[in-house]
Amino acid sequence: MDLDWSPTDLAFRDEVRHFLEENLTPELRRAGRLATSVYPDHEASMRWQRILHARGWAAPAWPVEWGGCDWSPAQHYIFDRESMVAGAPALSPMGIKMVAHAIIAFGTDEQKNFFLPRILTGEVFFCQGYSEPEAGSDLASLAMAAVSDGDDLVCTGSKIWTTHATEANWIFCLVRTSKLERKQQGITFLLIPMDAPGIQIRPLVMSSGEQVQNQVFFDEVRVPKANVLGRIDEGWTVAKYLLNFERxxxxxxxxxxxxxxxxxxxxxxxxxxxxxxxxxxxxxxxxxxxxxxxxxxxxxxxxxxxxxxxxxxxxxxxxxxxxxxxxxxxxxxxxxxxxxxxxxxxxxxxxxxxxxxxxxxxxxxxxxxxxxxxxxxxxxxxxxxxxxxxxxxxxxxxxxxxxxxxxxxx
Missing domain, CATH: 1.20.140.10 (Butyryl-CoA Dehydrogenase, subunit A, domain 3)
Structure with a gap:
């Protein structure tokens, strides 16, 4: 393994540094410097995403045809490193760095065409609906039910520790569509609009005093089956794929x-x-x-x-x-x-x-x-x-x- 950057990598590093120097305003740097967790000020994060999107760098890990960059692994690393050193506020990972990859891998053409451009612009902002009060680290024990009714799934249950649920207009959820022999079976990966009737959000006050996490309740929320990512009952495969990007x-x-x-x-x-x-x-x-x-x-x-x-x-x-x-x-x-x-x-x-x-x-x-x-x-x-x-x-x-x-x- 050669630890020296190539001339191409060094030129790219200089390009990134110049971009950051030109575009990171004092306000944005302050948001990065005074962030209290991995989630910075929401408005600052979205402003920075718009700046990156205008440069074509908001989602460099995506395929080029969907707005990504044809970068080498070294260039991805350099970009991450220089952004952190410069104090850039982080982007919310739930859309660009997580569910977008699952949509690219498992989504229909209609889902890709609708969600991916809007995730880039920030028009669609996702939160994550995985954990439940009785299903945290043992995620496969989740119980939020999604019952088939014609062209819809009717969802009832709750999700917890849902970051930025009050800012999000979409949530990606793991729901229980069947009870089969193995608890990892019968789980479906579902994309749900947060303005659907029957959704209630209850903010959770963290030990730091912040209201970033939430509990989200679903009371017979109707979601079109067209919003299933992958196949019904096979959402565990999608979830495991997505976790590779989260971890x-x-x-x-x-x-x-x-x-x-x-x-x-x-x-x-x-x-x-x-x-x-x-x-x-x-x-x-x-x-x-x-x-x-x-x-x-x-x-x-x-x-x-x-x-x-x-x-x-x-x-x-x-x-x-x-x-x-x-x-x-x-x-x-x-x-x-x-x-x-x-x-x-x-x-x-x-x-x-x-x-x-x-x-x-x-x-x-x-x-x-x-x-x-x-x-x-x-x-x-x-x-x-x-x-x-x-x-x-x-x-x-x-x-x-x-x-x-x-x-x-x-």
């Missing part, structure tokens, strides 16, 4: 390296327990150094995965490995940032941040007063949000089981 495919090490560099700078200005700077305290500096080393190791693993893909090889359980390492390193960094924030990090100051949704029952000070620096105010919000990192997209325990089976043969 992997994005470079995480650049984000972690940027976080670690910022934390080192911030800790260098914070007083330590024995005088001097916190960064000079062996207890803190050793923990930060360990995370930085592991982030560099993760980068090498991402390079190896990229190399395998560029050679047409299946990276196997690499997506699970990268998901585990990326989310757990992020959790360690947000914990260290909370430690570095000191007493200022104990105050509840969400007005300093740009979260992915509204903050419940909070009235910011009229004068905009902020105790400490903005990173200190954001630190506890990121800490609480990041606790979910080892659970979403399949819990890390599930990922370890996948690795144990695929790599160790257990």
């Amino acid at each position: 992997g495919g994005t470079a995480l090490s650049p984000m972690l390296q940027v976080m670690a560099e910022a934390l080192a700078e911030q800790a260098g200005r914070q007083p330590g327990p024995n005088g001097g700077a916190l960064l000079d305290d062996p207890s803190f500096s050793t923990k930060l150094a360990d995370v930085r080393i592991r982030a560099d190791v993760l980068e090498i693993l991402e390079y190896r995965t990229m190399s395998a893909i560029s050679q047409g090889r299946n990276p196997g359980p690499a997506a699970s490995t990268l998901k585990i390492l990326g989310t757990e390193l992020s959790q360690q960094l947000t914990e260290l940032a909370l430690e570095a924030a000191g007493p200022r990090g104990r105050a509840y100051q969400p007005h300093a941040a740009m979260p992915g949704g509204p903050v419940a029952d909070y009235v910011p000070p009229a004068d905009g007063y902020l105790g400490g620096e903005d990173w200190q105010a954001v630190a506890p919000l990121r800490y609480f949000n990041d606790r979910a990192g080892s659970i979403y997209a399949g819990s890390n325990e599930i990922q370890r089981n996948i690795i144990a089976k695929a790599t160790l043969g257990l």
Whole structure:
């Protein structure tokens, strides 16, 4: 594996840097810098998507005929890395990075022609309807029923932890259409408009105070069978395909390296327990150094995965490995940032941040007063949000089981 970028890759990197410098406004950079989770401010994210779409870079991983880019795996990696380093706000993954790939692989021509262009422009904005109150990591236990009635499926049940359900106008759902011998059978992948009669959304207040997650209730919601993706009762195949895109495919090490560099700078200005700077305290500096080393190791693993893909090889359980390492390193960094924030990090100051949704029952000070620096105010919000990192997209325990089976043969 050659770790040096080719002249073509370096020229592409310079092109991306120039584009980011020209188009990332201070407001957009602020949205990326002050995001409290993987979901930045919704309006900023959509503004950035429109800018990327105008350049033809909103969905680079799609096939070219649907608006993607004919990039090499190295160029995809460079684009992800440079975007993170520049502080660009993330795009919502549910449409462009997740369900769009399932539509491309399993959708009818009518579904592709309707959804894909509108996902690119933001006219169609998806949320994900997988988890249920009694079906989280064991997703195949889902119970939301979809009963056949002529040309429709009548859906009754609920989905939970549905990110941006209040912003979305479509939801992709796994529903139970049959009860068969294996619980993975009898599941159907369904695209449902959020304005269909019988849908009710109940926001959930997270530990950070934000209302980004929701519970969605379906009371005899009629959905045309034309909205089935793939075949009725065979949605588990579609869901597994989509999860490959949810768990992997994005470079995480650049984000972690940027976080670690910022934390080192911030800790260098914070007083330590024995005088001097916190960064000079062996207890803190050793923990930060360990995370930085592991982030560099993760980068090498991402390079190896990229190399395998560029050679047409299946990276196997690499997506699970990268998901585990990326989310757990992020959790360690947000914990260290909370430690570095000191007493200022104990105050509840969400007005300093740009979260992915509204903050419940909070009235910011009229004068905009902020105790400490903005990173200190954001630190506890990121800490609480990041606790979910080892659970979403399949819990890390599930990922370890996948690795144990695929790599160790257990």
